[in-house]
Protein backbone atom coordinates (compact mmCIF):
# COMPACT_ATOMS: atom_id res chain seq x y z
CA UNK A 1 0.00 0.00 0.00
CA UNK A 2 1.33 3.44 -0.88
CA UNK A 3 2.49 5.37 2.12
CA UNK A 4 2.66 8.99 3.17
CA UNK A 5 5.63 10.24 5.12
CA UNK A 6 6.52 13.47 6.86
CA UNK A 7 10.08 14.65 7.40
CA UNK A 8 11.02 17.63 9.51
CA UNK A 9 14.24 19.32 8.50
CA UNK A 10 15.40 21.33 11.51
CA UNK A 11 18.05 23.43 9.72
CA UNK A 12 20.83 22.35 12.11
CA UNK A 13 18.62 23.09 15.09
CA UNK A 14 20.29 26.49 15.43
CA UNK A 15 18.47 28.57 12.80
CA UNK A 16 16.65 31.52 14.46
CA UNK A 17 13.69 30.97 12.08
CA UNK A 18 12.93 27.76 13.99
CA UNK A 19 13.32 29.08 17.51
CA UNK A 20 9.61 29.02 18.41
CA UNK A 21 9.01 25.50 17.08
CA UNK A 22 9.16 22.27 19.03
CA UNK A 23 9.71 19.80 16.19
CA UNK A 24 8.99 16.77 18.31
CA UNK A 25 5.66 18.19 19.43
CA UNK A 26 4.77 18.85 15.78
CA UNK A 27 5.65 15.33 14.63
CA UNK A 28 3.87 13.79 17.58
CA UNK A 29 0.67 15.74 16.85
CA UNK A 30 0.65 14.59 13.23
CA UNK A 31 1.43 10.94 13.98
CA UNK A 32 -1.11 10.77 16.81
CA UNK A 33 -3.86 11.70 14.36
CA UNK A 34 -2.49 9.15 11.88
CA UNK A 35 -2.34 11.74 9.12
CA UNK A 36 0.76 10.08 7.71
CA UNK A 37 2.19 6.57 7.93
CA UNK A 38 5.55 7.61 9.30
CA UNK A 39 7.47 10.68 10.48
CA UNK A 40 11.15 11.49 10.68
CA UNK A 41 13.57 14.27 11.49
CA UNK A 42 16.88 15.32 9.93
CA UNK A 43 19.28 18.12 10.86
CA UNK A 44 20.17 19.22 7.31
CA UNK A 45 18.54 17.56 4.33
CA UNK A 46 20.30 19.87 1.87
CA UNK A 47 23.73 18.64 2.97
CA UNK A 48 25.51 15.73 1.28
CA UNK A 49 24.46 13.23 3.94
CA UNK A 50 20.91 14.59 3.61
CA UNK A 51 20.99 13.54 -0.04
CA UNK A 52 22.16 10.09 1.01
CA UNK A 53 19.43 9.91 3.63
CA UNK A 54 16.73 10.76 1.07
CA UNK A 55 18.10 8.31 -1.47
CA UNK A 56 18.22 5.46 1.03
CA UNK A 57 14.86 6.31 2.50
CA UNK A 58 13.03 6.38 -0.81
CA UNK A 59 14.81 3.81 -2.94
CA UNK A 60 12.55 0.91 -3.81
CA UNK A 61 9.99 1.88 -1.17
CA UNK A 62 6.34 2.47 -1.91
CA UNK A 63 5.99 6.12 -0.87
CA UNK A 64 2.99 7.92 -2.32
CA UNK A 65 3.72 11.38 -0.91
CA UNK A 66 6.69 12.83 0.92
CA UNK A 67 5.96 15.96 2.95
CA UNK A 68 8.97 17.95 4.11
CA UNK A 69 8.48 20.65 6.71
CA UNK A 70 11.34 23.13 6.57
CA UNK A 71 12.39 25.93 4.27
CA UNK A 72 10.79 27.37 1.15
CA UNK A 73 9.23 24.65 -1.07
CA UNK A 74 10.91 26.02 -4.22
CA UNK A 75 14.29 25.87 -2.52
CA UNK A 76 13.51 22.32 -1.43
CA UNK A 77 12.63 21.32 -5.01
CA UNK A 78 15.99 22.59 -6.23
CA UNK A 79 18.03 21.15 -3.38
CA UNK A 80 16.46 17.67 -3.34
CA UNK A 81 16.17 17.30 -7.13
CA UNK A 82 19.18 15.02 -7.63
CA UNK A 83 18.53 12.83 -4.60
CA UNK A 84 14.88 12.29 -5.57
CA UNK A 85 15.83 11.54 -9.16
CA UNK A 86 18.49 9.03 -8.11
CA UNK A 87 16.08 7.24 -5.82
CA UNK A 88 13.49 6.98 -8.60
CA UNK A 89 10.98 9.03 -6.62
CA UNK A 90 8.64 11.25 -8.65
CA UNK A 91 9.53 14.84 -7.59
CA UNK A 92 5.88 15.84 -8.05
CA UNK A 93 5.08 13.70 -5.01
CA UNK A 94 7.41 15.73 -2.79
CA UNK A 95 5.47 18.48 -1.05
CA UNK A 96 7.53 21.11 0.73
CA UNK A 97 5.93 23.00 3.59
CA UNK A 98 7.41 26.33 4.63
CA UNK A 99 7.34 26.58 8.40
CA UNK A 100 9.98 29.20 9.15
CA UNK A 101 9.19 31.96 11.65
CA UNK A 102 6.11 30.22 12.95
CA UNK A 103 5.07 28.83 16.32
CA UNK A 104 4.55 25.16 17.12
CA UNK A 105 0.73 25.29 16.97
CA UNK A 106 0.77 27.23 13.70
CA UNK A 107 3.15 24.69 12.19
CA UNK A 108 0.89 21.81 13.21
CA UNK A 109 -2.10 23.48 11.55
CA UNK A 110 -0.16 24.29 8.39
CA UNK A 111 1.08 20.73 8.03
CA UNK A 112 -2.41 19.33 8.64
CA UNK A 113 -3.80 21.54 5.86
CA UNK A 114 -1.04 20.48 3.48
CA UNK A 115 -1.68 16.79 4.13
CA UNK A 116 -5.47 16.85 3.92
Ligand code: SF4
Nearest residue numbers: 009011044046070071
Ligand atom coordinates in the same frame (compact mmCIF):
# COMPACT_ATOMS: atom_id res chain seq x y z
S1 SF4 B 1 16.77 21.80 3.53
FE1 SF4 B 1 16.06 23.81 4.08
S2 SF4 B 1 15.38 23.62 6.22
FE2 SF4 B 1 16.73 21.89 5.74
S3 SF4 B 1 18.79 22.53 6.37
FE3 SF4 B 1 18.58 22.97 4.19
S4 SF4 B 1 17.90 25.12 4.15
FE4 SF4 B 1 17.53 24.36 6.24
